[in-house]
Amino acid sequence: MNPTGRGHDWLLHGVLLAVAIAFPFVLPSPFWVNFGVLALFYAFIGQSWNIAGGFAGQLSFGHVVFFGVGCYASTILQLRFGLNPWLGLPASALAGGLMGFVVAFLSFRAGLKGSYFALITLAFAEVMRILTNSVEFTGGGLGLLIPARPAASNFQFAERIGFYFVILALTVLSIAVAVWLKRSRFGAQLAAIRENEDAARALGIDVFREKVKVLILSGALCGMGGAFFAQYFLYIDPMIAFGVDKSVEMLLVSMVGGAGTVYGPLIGAVLLAGIGDAARVLTNVQGLSLVIYGALLVVIIAFLPNGLIDLFQRLFRRRGGSRGGA
Amino acid sequence: MPFPDRGTRLDLTILVSAALNGLLIGGIYTLVASGLTLIYGVLHIINFAHGSMLMLAMFGVYYLLTLLRVDPYLSLLIMTPAMFALGYLLYRFLIGKLAKGKDENILLITLGLSILIENLALMFFKGDTRTISVSYSDTMVELGPHLVSLPKVISFVAAMALCAVLGLVIRHTDVGKSIRAVAKERVGARLVGIDVDRVYAISYGIGLATLGAAACLLMPIFYVSPSTGHVFVLVAFTVVVLGGMGSFLGAVVGGLIVGLTESFGGLFLGESLGQIGISLIFILILLLRPSGLFGARQ
Numbered sequence: 001m002n003p004t005g006r007g008h009d010w011l012l013h014g015v016l017l018a019v020a021i022a023f024p025f026v027l028p029s030p031f032w033v034n035f036g037v038l039a040l041f042y043a044f045i046g047q048s049w050n051i052a053g054g055f056a057g058q059l060s061f062g063h064v065v066f067f068g069v070g071c072y073a074s075t076i077l078q079l080r081f082g083l084n085p086w087l088g089l090p091a092s093a094l095a096g097g098l099m100g101f102v103v104a105f106l107s108f109r110a111g112l113k114g115s116y117f118a119l120i121t122l123a124f125a126e127v128m129r130i131l132t133n134s135v136e137f138t139g140g141g142l143g144l145l146i147p148a149r150p151a152a153s154n155f156q157f158a159e160r161i162g163f164y165f166v167i168l169a170l171t172v173l174s175i176a177v178a179v180w181l182k183r184s185r186f187g188a189q190l191a192a193i194r195e196n197e198d199a200a201r202a203l204g205i206d207v208f209r210e211k212v213k214v215l216i217l218s219g220a221l222c223g224m225g226g227a228f229f230a231q232y233f234l235y236i237d238p239m240i241a242f243g244v245d246k247s248v249e250m251l252l253v254s255m256v257g258g259a260g261t262v263y264g265p266l267i268g269a270v271l272l273a274g275i276g277d278a279a280r281v282l283t284n285v286q287g288l289s290l291v292i293y294g295a296l297l298v299v300i301i302a303f304l305p306n307g308l309i310d311l312f313q314r315l316f317r318r319r320g321g322s323r324g325g326a
Numbered sequence: 327m328p329f330p331d332r333g334t335r336l337d338l339t340i341l342v343s344a345a346l347n348g349l350l351i352g353g354i355y356t357l358v359a360s361g362l363t364l365i366y367g368v369l370h371i372i373n374f375a376h377g378s379m380l381m382l383a384m385f386g387v388y389y390l391l392t393l394l395r396v397d398p399y400l401s402l403l404i405m406t407p408a409m410f411a412l413g414y415l416l417y418r419f420l421i422g423k424l425a426k427g428k429d430e431n432i433l434l435i436t437l438g439l440s441i442l443i444e445n446l447a448l449m450f451f452k453g454d455t456r457t458i459s460v461s462y463s464d465t466m467v468e469l470g471p472h473l474v475s476l477p478k479v480i481s482f483v484a485a486m487a488l489c490a491v492l493g494l495v496i497r498h499t500d501v502g503k504s505i506r507a508v509a510k511e512r513v514g515a516r517l518v519g520i521d522v523d524r525v526y527a528i529s530y531g532i533g534l535a536t537l538g539a540a541a542c543l544l545m546p547i548f549y550v551s552p553s554t555g556h557v558f559v560l561v562a563f564t565v566v567v568l569g570g571m572g573s574f575l576g577a578v579v580g581g582l583i584v585g586l587t588e589s590f591g592g593l594f595l596g597e598s599l600g601q602i603g604i605s606l607i608f609i610l611i612l613l614l615r616p617s618g619l620f621g622a623r624q
Contacts, residue, residue, distance in 0.1 A: 059430050061437070110613040115372045115433045119563055120612050126560055126605040134599035141598065244556060248441060255434065287448030287552070294441030301434050302424040 013175075016263075020168055024161045033160040039273035040167040041228065045246070046253035046265030047174035048221035053251065054259035055181050056214040057194030059114070062121030063250050065103065065128055066096040066219035068241035070226025072132060075144050075236055080137075085146075085155035088227045096223020097216045104215035108208050113197070122247070129242035143237025146230065155231045163232050170228060171266070174221055178262045190214055194260070222250075256296055258307025267308050343472050344593045345586060350474065352585020353482035354543055358558055359565035359577045360489055361536030364496075367572030368509045368529040371421075371432040376562055377555030378440040378447075379534055383409050383541030384550040385451055391458050391545075398460065399480070402542045409538030414531035422526060440555065447552035455551040463546060477546035486578075488539050492532070493574055505529055509572070561588075564608040570618030579619060583607075 020040075024033050045067060052058045073095035074088025083091065107120050132138040150158040157163055181187030189210050192200040201207050230236050249272065257268025272293060279289040304310055358380060365373045386405055390396040396404070416439075424435050465476040496502040507515040508525045516522050548554075565584050569576020584604055591600035611618060 059433075106609075106613055110616065112612060112616070114430055116612060116616065118430070118433060119372070120609060123560065123605045123608045123612075127602060127609070130599060130602045130605065134596070134602075248437070251434075251437075252441075285449055286453065287445035290441055290445040291449060294438045294443075294445060297438035297441065298420075298424070298435055301431050301438065305431070 009179075012263075013179075016266075017172065020171075024164050028161070030160055033164055035273055035277055037160060037164050037167055037232065038276075039270045040164070040171045041225065041232075042249060042253050042269035042272055043266040044167060044171045044174050044228075045222055045225040045250050046257070046269050047171070047178060048218050048225060049250035050254040050259055050261075050265050051174075051177060051181065051221065052214055052218035054254055054261070054264065055178070055187060055194070056190040056211060057260075058211060058215065059118045059251075060121040060247070061118040061251070062123070062125035062244075062247050063218075063222060064242055064244070064247040065121060065125040066099050066222035067226040067229070067246055067250075068125065068128055068132070068238075069095040069099045070223030071230045071236045071241040072138055072144075072226075073223065074227035075146060075230045076138065078146065079144060084153075085227075085231055086153075088155070088231075089224055092223040092227035093220040094223070096226065097220035099223070100215040100217070100219020101212060103219070104212040108211050122244070125242050125244070125247060129238045132242065133238040139237070141238060143235060143240070146234040148234055156234075163228075167228055170224060175262060175266070177217070177221070182262060186210070186213070191260075252293055252297060256293070256300055256307060258309030261307065261309050264307050264309045267312075271308070339471065340593070343474075344589045346469065346472055346474055347478070348586035348589030349582055350478040350482040350585070351588065352582040353485040354540055354581075355561055355565050355584050356489055356578050356581025357485040357536055357540045357543070359562045359569070359581055360492060360574060361533035361540075362562050363566045363569070363572055363574065363577045364492075364505075364536075365530055365533035366566065368505055369526055372436070373530075373533065374433055374436040374559070375440040375443065376533075376537070377557070377559035378443040379409070379412075379555075380537045380541055380544075380558050381447060381550060381552065381555040382443055383534075383538045384545055384548075384554060385447060386538075387541050387545040388456055388458060388550055391460070398458065398542050398545045399484075402484075402539055405538035405542050406535050407538075409541075410531040410535035412531075413534030414527045416534075417527040417530035418523075421530065422523060440559075444552050444555060451552060453552060455549050457549045458545055460546055475547065481543035481547060484543055485540070488536070489574070489578060492536065496574070501525075501528060505532075560608065561604055564604050564611075567611050567616070567618050568607060570620040573618065573620040576618055576620035 020036075023036050027033070027036075045063075048066070049060065049063045052063075053060055070092035074085060074092040077083040077091050078085050078088055103121060103124050107117055112120055133141050138144070148156065150156045152162060155166075181190065189200070189205050192203060192205060193207055193210060197207055226241065253268030253272050254265045255268070256271065257266065258264025272289075275292050276289040279285065279292070300307060358376070362373055362376050365371065365376075383405055386408065387398050387401045390401045390404065391398060420439075421432070421435065424432075460477075462476050466473045467476050467479060469479075496505060504515065504520045504525050505528065507518070507520060508522055508529075512522055515525070561584060565577060565580040567580075568583060569578070569580030584607065587603040587607060588600070591603035594600070595602070
């Protein structure tokens with residue numbers, strides 16, 4: 001938290017942003033741009049998980065519930081009510097935030113924490129999966145197909161690079177939120193809650209209120225991830241939108257990279273996308289990448305509880321730099 | 327269409343038959359959940375890998391039949407001790423070493439394990455859904471005016487018998503007594519000379535042994551694929567929180583209630599929406615009475 005540390009931070013943010021902007025021009029092939037889109041997408045939804053799970057310590061196993069309502073909110077508004085898909089982005093943030101409020105209000109009012117909170121989020125996601133699977137309005141099990149009409153005004157780009165810059169902007173937004181949480185009073189209150197809820201309450205922090213607030217924030221970001229996903233793939237169904245896979249991936253990128261850190265989810269996401277593509281290209285063995293990731297999760301919880309980012313920071317400190325806020 | 331038009335034919339026979347089916351499958355849920363509740367009661371850890379371990383055991387039963395022609399019910403004698411050994415070793419060499427600190431960490435480790443096992447299964451067994459067929463697969467027995475499938479009846483009776491055996495072991499044997507001692511008061515148990523770590527490993531082993539047994543009883547009436555564990559994770563947790571974490575009696579009652587809920591949900595709400603009952607029970611119990619029906623209030 002010293003001034004020199006902040007100087008390093010801005011340098012780091014700037015360099016990373018420059019690299020991210022240059023990336024699709026240096027490696028313009030569809031393969032690499034797609035890789036970039038997916039890595040940033042995981043970094044974004046991973047960061048949304050991290051804001052609740054890392055910064056506030058509210059571990060969730062069913063974060064996909066916020067992602068899924070975002071998917072369906074933007075897609076349904078677009079297909080059934082003719083809303084421009086760009087407006088689907090704020091609409092999905094609203095839907096995700098509202099879901100965050102409902103889940104948090106009910107669960108925290110009942111005093112659920114730790115493993116119990118993690119499990120109840122899973123059940124909420126399951127309820128939404130079953131509902132969207134059973135109701136005509138959401139397209140049932142067949143899902144919803146968004147007709148392809150490539151035009152930037154329509155949030156559909158003929159070239160993937162358009163999507164790349166949209167998800168880059170969202171990722172920058174999420175990282176800005178994380179930086180803000182590192183420095184703001186709200187973030188400090190969340191850290192206090194994460195470390196010891198009773199002590200935080202004794203300090204006069206309204207624990208319930210702050211926890212609900214952070215779930216709304218996290219849910220809103222995650223919901224926008226859903227809107228982006230729907231536009232990129234032009235198809236959603238209950239399993240894609242509310243299946244357990246994405247909940248696990250969000251948690252994984254964040255925990256592996258470093259929960260409660262600004263750049264942990266990005267590191268985890270680049271690794272997840274990298275391992276995923278490498279496993280697909282090199283071996284074509286189904287499941288290999290997640291085998292590696294599952295093993296990595298166990299090893300990291302056991303030996304490197306602060307995530308891979310801890311390794312980077314140790315190197316950084318050894319070279320004489322002060323510890324950055326990253 | 328939440329209410330399919332079956333109202334006119336919804337007479338008593340259909341209701342009783344749905345209840346029978348619910349109770350029969352509920353017996354297996356009880357067995358699966360009894361392992362989960364034992365692990366929680368003794369080790370105070372939530373074993374998120376429970377579903378994927380069951381899936382692994384079901385593949386064991388599948389290959390015992392298809393490769394070695396071992397009848398699934400005979401596999402009980404192989405799978406139960408095999409899963410016990412797996413659980414014992416897993417705890418001794420992995421979970422026990424890593425399981426320190428916050429309960430969230432242990433939850434995450436068992437999550438990591440379940441991801442690992444599920445995707446290893448995907449690598450080696452591929453993603454196909456597999457079923458087995460044995461000579462008695464389609465045999466029906468008459469229960470009064472109702473026809474029920476024989477393997478379901480066998481599964482139910484065997485599951486209940488195994489739960490009773492487990493209860494007796496815990497209540498009357500020396501191992502059971504030391505398990506109960508550790509569950510109640512681990513420091514005191516250590517002071518009177520109980521090897522607490524060994525009891526932990528045995529408890530985890532027994533927890534997985536129930537899955538080995540459940541897999542043998544399930545295979546004749548269910549299917550297996552690498553993601554089958556997902557189906558049972560939420561079901562098992564629902565049974566356990568409904569009955570009360572750590573309560574055996576709770577697991578029995580909870581298992582039967584969940585089985586009935588599933589069966590009646592399917593009858594009244596249709597196949598897709600009918601599944602919602604289990605998740606709703608889970609949410610409502612956690613919100614309204616987290617100690618469950620038979621658990622001690624915390």
